Amino acid sequence: MSQPVMLPQGWEARWDSQANTYIYVDQATGRSQWEVPTQPSYPSSHPSTSPIPPEQSSTPAQGASHHRPGRRQYPTAQIQQMYGGATGYDTQPQQPMAPGYPDQSAHQQQQPQFFTPGLGDQQPAYGQQPAYGAGAPQVGQPSAYGQQQPAGYGGQQPVDQISNQFQQMNMGGYRGGADQKQLHQIQTVNLIGMQPDVAGLDAPPPPYLLPPNAAVTASPHIQPDPSYQRCTLTSMPTTQSLLNKSKLPLALVMAPYRSFRESDGDDPVPVIEDSVIARCRRCRAYINPFVTFIEGGNRWKCCMCGLSNEVPQLFDWNQAESKPADRWARKELNHSVVEFIAPTEYMVRPPQPPVYAFVIDVSSQAVQSGMVAVAARTILESLDNIPNADNRTKIAIIAVSTSLHFFSLPAGATEASMLVVSDLTDVFLPKPVDLLVNLTESRPAIESLLGRLSDMFQESHVVGNALGSALQAAHQLIGKIGGKIVTLTASLPTLGEGALKARDDPKLLGTSKESSLLNAASSFYKTFAIECSKQQVAVDMFLFSTSYTDVATLSCLPRYTAGQTYLYPGFNASRSEDAIKFATEFGKVLAMPMGLEAVIRVRASRGIRMSAFHGNFFIRSTDLLALPVVPTDQNYVIELQLEDDIKGSFVVLQTAILHTTCYGERRIRVITQAMPTTDSVAELYASADQVAIATYLANKAVERSMSHSLDDARSTITNKLGEMLAVYKNQVTSAAGASAQLAVPDNLKLLPLLCCGLVKHVGLREGASIPPDLRAYAQCLLTTLPCQSFVPYIHPRFYSLHNMPAEAGNVGDNGVVLPPALNLTSERLERHGLFLIEDGQNIFLWVGHEAVPRLIQDVFDLPSYGELTGGKSTLPVLDNPFNQRVNNIIAKTRELRRGVYRPHLYIVKSDAEPALRSWALSLLIEDRMDHMSSYAQYLTTVKNKVNGS
Ligand SMILES: [Zn+2]
Numbered sequence: 001m002s003q004p005v006m007l008p009q010g011w012e013a014r015w016d017s018q019a020n021t022y023i024y025v026d027q028a029t030g031r032s033q034w035e036v037p038t039q040p041s042y043p044s045s046h047p048s049t050s051p052i053p054p055e056q057s058s059t060p061a062q063g064a065s066h067h068r069p070g071r072r073q074y075p076t077a078q079i080q081q082m083y084g085g086a087t088g089y090d091t092q093p094q095q096p097m098a099p100g101y102p103d104q105s106a107h108q109q110q111q112p113q114f115f116t117p118g119l120g121d122q123q124p125a126y127g128q129q130p131a132y133g134a135g136a137p138q139v140g141q142p143s144a145y146g147q148q149q150p151a152g153y154g155g156q157q158p159v160d161q162i163s164n165q166f167q168q169m170n171m172g173g174y175r176g177g178a179d180q181k182q183l184h185q186i187q188t189v190n191l192i193g194m195q196p197d198v199a200g201l202d203a204p205p206p207p208y209l210l211p212p213n214a215a216v217t218a219s220p221h222i223q224p225d226p227s228y229q230r231c232t233l234t235s236m237p238t239t240q241s242l243l244n245k246s247k248l249p250l251a252l253v254m255a256p257y258r259s260f261r262e263s264d265g266d267d268p269v270p271v272i273e274d275s276v277i278a279r280c281r282r283c284r285a286y287i288n289p290f291v292t293f294i295e296g297g298n299r300w301k302c303c304m305c306g307l308s309n310e311v312p313q314l315f316d317w318n319q320a321e322s323k324p325a326d327r328w329a330r331k332e333l334n335h336s337v338v339e340f341i342a343p344t345e346y347m348v349r350p351p352q353p354p355v356y357a358f359v360i361d362v363s364s365q366a367v368q369s370g371m372v373a374v375a376a377r378t379i380l381e382s383l384d385n386i387p388n389a390d391n392r393t394k395i396a397i398i399a400v401s402t403s404l405h406f407f408s409l410p411a412g413a414t415e416a417s418m419l420v421v422s423d424l425t426d427v428f429l430p431k432p433v434d435l436l437v438n439l440t441e442s443r444p445a446i447e448s449l450l451g452r453l454s455d456m457f458q459e460s461h462v463v464g465n466a467l468g469s470a471l472q473a474a475h476q477l478i479g480k481i482g483g484k485i486v487t488l489t490a491s492l493p494t495l496g497e498g499a500l501k502a503r504d505d506p507k508l509l510g511t512s513k514e515s516s517l518l519n520a521a522s523s524f525y526k527t528f529a530i531e532c533s534k535q536q537v538a539v540d541m542f543l544f545s546t547s548y549t550d551v552a553t554l555s556c557l558p559r560y561t562a563g564q565t566y567l568y569p570g571f572n573a574s575r576s577e578d579a580i581k582f583a584t585e586f587g588k589v590l591a592m593p594m595g596l597e598a599v600i601r602v603r604a605s606r607g608i609r610m611s612a613f614h615g616n617f618f619i620r621s622t623d624l625l626a627l628p629v630v631p632t633d634q635n636y637v638i639e640l641q642l643e644d645d646i647k648g649s650f651v652v653l654q655t656a657i658l659h660t661t662c663y664g665e666r667r668i669r670v671i672t673q674a675m676p677t678t679d680s681v682a683e684l685y686a687s688a689d690q691v692a693i694a695t696y697l698a699n700k701a702v703e704r705s706m707s708h709s710l711d712d713a714r715s716t717i718t719n720k721l722g723e724m725l726a727v728y729k730n731q732v733t734s735a736a737g738a739s740a741q742l743a744v745p746d747n748l749k750l751l752p753l754l755c756c757g758l759v760k761h762v763g764l765r766e767g768a769s770i771p772p773d774l775r776a777y778a779q780c781l782l783t784t785l786p787c788q789s790f791v792p793y794i795h796p797r798f799y800s801l802h803n804m805p806a807e808a809g810n811v812g813d814n815g816v817v818l819p820p821a822l823n824l825t826s827e828r829l830e831r832h833g834l835f836l837i838e839d840g841q842n843i844f845l846w847v848g849h850e851a852v853p854r855l856i857q858d859v860f861d862l863p864s865y866g867e868l869t870g871g872k873s874t875l876p877v878l879d880n881p882f883n884q885r886v887n888n889i890i891a892k893t894r895e896l897r898r899g900v901y902r903p904h905l906y907i908v909k910s911d912a913e914p915a916l917r918s919w920a921l922s923l924l925i926e927d928r929m930d931h932m933s934s935y936a937q938y939l940t941t942v943k944n945k946v947n948g949s
Contacts, residue, residue, distance in 0.1 A: 184687055272340045276312050372457060605648070870908055
C-alpha cells in the first residue's frame with residue numbers, strides 16, 4: 001500500500017485502520033474523502049491562513065462515516081479505485097480538478113455498491129448452522145457458533161472513540177501563509193486500560209510531508225514503498241541536539257533487494273537501459289526526483305551537496321529511436337526505486353557466473369535423519385530452477401563426515417567418481433579439474449550423483465563432522481570466482497578446523513552467563529567468513545539438529561558473508577511435514593536470483609552521517625557494506641547521526657546497491673527517499689514510525705544480549721520506550737507531575753505492544769528453559785527479517801475460526817479472505833472453539849476440548865475430540881466447505897509474506913501436551929505468563945518509568 005507523498009495545503013492524511021487505507025481530511029472544514037486531494041483546501045467562509053482551527057470540528061470517525069458504512073471490509077478493487085491507485089495518479093497531472101471535485105462526487109455515488117460481509121454470499125456462516133451449536137452440551141453458550149461476535153473482534157473501537165483528544169500543539173516557528181509547512185496532526189492516545197487495536201499494525205508509516213515542489217516531477221512514485229526502505233522518523237531533526245533531546249532513534253530500516261510479488265501489489269523496478277548515469281561529481285549521488293535543473297536545464301544541482309553538475313549529453317536523447325526524448329519522462333526523475341544498467345567502469349572484473357558449492361554432512365546422524373536424501377532430491381529437482389539463464393552456472397558437491405568426499409563430474413560423463421581426502425589439517429583439492437563444473441555440461445553426472453548420494457552413505461556408521469575443513473575445501477574450490485557455499489549439516493562439527501564442543505550447559509540458562517552461549521565459541525568461523533567475503537563467497541547454513549549444533553557459532557558464517565541461517569530442530573524426514581518444509585524452503589533458496597559481488601552504500605544530504613550498521617554483511621570500509629551474494633528479502637538497519645545542523649527544508653537519503661545479476665549484467669539499484677526537516681520535538685513524535693523503531697530496537701537488543709546479558713537486552717528496549725514516552729509527556733503534552741495514564745502519540749500507539757512482544761520473544765525473553773540453539777536462531781531472524789515478516793514474528797496473528805465471518809476462508813477479490821485479527825490474549829479462547837495462531841514461522845491450530853463432534857469431523861475427519869492427536873500435522877482436505885475454508889486460511893498464511901519460510905502446522909489440543917500448549921500460549925503476548933508480565937503490567941512498568949523521570 002503506497003502512502004500519500006505530498007498533500008496540497010490544508011489537507012491531512014489519516015490512517016483508517018478499519019478500511020486499511022488513508023482518508024484525507026480538509027483541515028479547514030473537517031470534511032473527509034478517500035481520494036488523494038490534488039487541490040489546496042480553500043475554506044469558503046473565511047479566507048484565513050490559520051492552519052488548523054483550535055478545535056477540530058469533526059473527528060476522523062465522523063468524517064469517515066460520511067463515506068462508508070460501519071463495516072470492516074471492502075473489496076480491494078473498490079479501495080483501489082477510491083484511493084486512486086496508479087492509474088488515478090497518472091492521469092491527474094493532465095487533468096486539473098475543477099472546483100467542485102466532480103470526480104469525488106462520482107465516487108460518492110458509488111457508495112451503495114459497498115460490499116457488506118455476509119450478504120449476498122451463497123455460503124451461510126459456519127456459525128449459523130444450528131447443528132454445531134445444537135450438539136454442544138454446555139449451558140450458557142447457546143449460540144456458541146453464532147454471529148453475536150461483531151462487537152468483539154479485537155475490541156477495535158476506533159481510537160478516536162477512546163479517550164484521546166486533539167491537541168493544539170505549539171509547532172515551534174512555523175507560520176501560516178505562503179511558506180506554511182505541512183505538519184502532522186499530533187493526536188494523543190492514552191493506553192492504560194485500552195485494548196490495543198491490532199489491525200493498526202498493518203498501517204503504513206506517517207506520511208512524508210515534503211514541501212511543495214520538492215520534486216521536479218509530479219510522479220506519485222518519488223518515495224519508496226516502506227517494504228524497500230523506511231526511517232524511524234518521517235521528519236528529519238535539524239540538529240543532533242534536538243534528536244538527543246527527543247530520545248527518538250534515527251535509523252534507516254531497509255530491504256533494498258526485496259523480492260517482487262504481484263500478489264502484494266508490487267510494481268517491477270523500472271530499469272534505465274540507456275547507460276546514461278548522471279551522478280554528482282562531488283558526493284557521487286545519483287540523479288533523482290529531488291534535484292533541481294538550472295541554467296536553462298543544462299545543469300542540475302545536487303540535492304545532497306548542492307554542487308552544480310552538467311546534464312549528460314544523452315540525457316534527453318532516445319538512443320533506441322535516435323530522436324529527442326522527454327526528460328520529464330525519465331524513470332530516475334519519476335521513481336524512487338530504479339535500476340541502472342552499469343557500464344564496464346562499474347566492474348572490477350568481468351561478471352562472474354553464479355556458483356554453488358554444496359557442502360553436505362553425510363555422517364550417520366545426517367543420513368539417518370533423512371536430510372541427505374531430501375537435500376539431494378531437492379537439488380536434483382531444482383536443477384532447472386537454479387539461475388542459469390546463459391548456461392554459465394557452476395556447481396560443486398562435497399560430502400563430509402570424518403573425511404572429505406569430492407566428486408569428479410566431467411562434462412559428458414554419465415557417472416560421477418568419488419575422491420576421498422582424509423587429511424583434515426592441511427586441506428587440499430584431490431584434483432585440479434572437474435570438481436567445480438558447468439551445470440549444463442555436466443548435468444548427466446550431477447544428476448546421477450544426486451540420485452544416489454544418500455544411498456552411497458546409507459550404511460555408514462561414521463560419527464563425526466569435519467565441517468570446518470570441508471568449508472575450507474569449498475572455499476579453495478570457488479574462491480577465485482566467488483559464489484555461494486550452501487552448507488547442510490545435521491551434527492556438531494567435531495573434527496578438523498573449527499571443531500566445536502557441546503557447551504550448552506543447562507546450568508547457564510537463565511543466568512547472566514547465558515549470553516556467552518549466544519556468542520561464537522570459536523573465532524574460526526568469523527575469520528573464515530571474512531576471508532570468504534573478501535573473495536566474494538557467501539555462506540548459507542541449513543542446520544538440522546537433533547541435539548545441540550551451536551547455532552550461535554555457525555551463524556557467524558552467514559552473518560559476515562550476507563548469507564542466511566535456516567534451522568530445522570529435531571528434523572526427521574520420515575515425518576512428511578519435516579521433509580516438505582525443508583524441501584520447499586531449500587528449493588526457494590536455490591531458485592532465488594543471485595545478486596553477485598554487491599556493495600551497499602547510503603548517501604545523504606550534507607550533515608547526515610551513517611554511524612552504525614546492523615545486518616548480515618561485512619563492513620569493508622567506513623560505510624561500504626560488502627555482500628558477496630545479495631539475498632532477497634533480508635533486512636538491514638543503519639543508524640544515522642547529524643554531524644552538522646541541517647539547513648534546508650528537506651533532506652535526501654539514497655541507498656545504492658551495486659551488484660551483478662546472475663545473467664552477467666552489472667546493475668545499480670538506487671533507492672531515493674526525501675524527508676522534510678523540522679525543529680520541533682512534537683513534529684518528530686508525530687512523524688515517528690513504530691514498526692521501524694521496533695525493528696531498530698530488536699537489533700540493538702540482540703547486540704546487547706551478546707555484549708552484556710539478556711537482562712540488559714530487555715532493559716534496553718523498555719528503558720528506551722520509557723525515555724521516549726517521558727519526553728513525549730513532558731515536552732509535547734506538557735502534562736505536569738505523575739500521571740495515572742500513559743500518553744503516546746497516535747502513530748506510536750502500538751509501539752509498547754511491539755516492545756512487549758520483543759521482550760517476551762523467544763530470542764530475548766527471561767527463562768531457563770529455552771534451548772540455546774532456538775534462542776540463537778530466533779536472534780538471527782529478529783535481525784534479518786524484513787518488516788513484513790518481522791511484525792508477525794514478534795506480534796503473531798490470532799484468528800477465531802469456528803465463528804469466522806462468512807467471507808473468511810473464501811476467495812475474495814484479493815485472494816483468500818482472512819478472518820479479523822484478534823488481540824493476543826487467551827481470554828479470546830473458547831472451550832468449544834477452533835483458533836489459529838501464527839508468527840510466520842509456525843502455525844498453531846488450537847482446538848478447544850469441548851469442540852462439538854461435527855466440528856472435529858468436518859475439520860479433521862475424526863469422530864470426536866478424543867480421537868484427535870496433537871502435534872506437527874497436516875490437515876486433511878475434505879469435501880465440506882468449512883474444511884476447505886480452514887485449509888485455505890492455512891495455505892494463505894503460508895504464502896502471505898515475501899521470503900522462503902513455510903511454517904509448520906501444529907494441532908494443539910487445549911487440554912493435552914503441556915509443552916506444545918504452553919509454546920502456543922507463549923505467542924499470546926498480552927497475557928501474563930510464568931514470571932513475564934502481561935501487556936497491562938508492561939504498560940504499568942513503562943508508565944512508572946515515565947513518571948519517575
Ligand atoms: Zn552532490
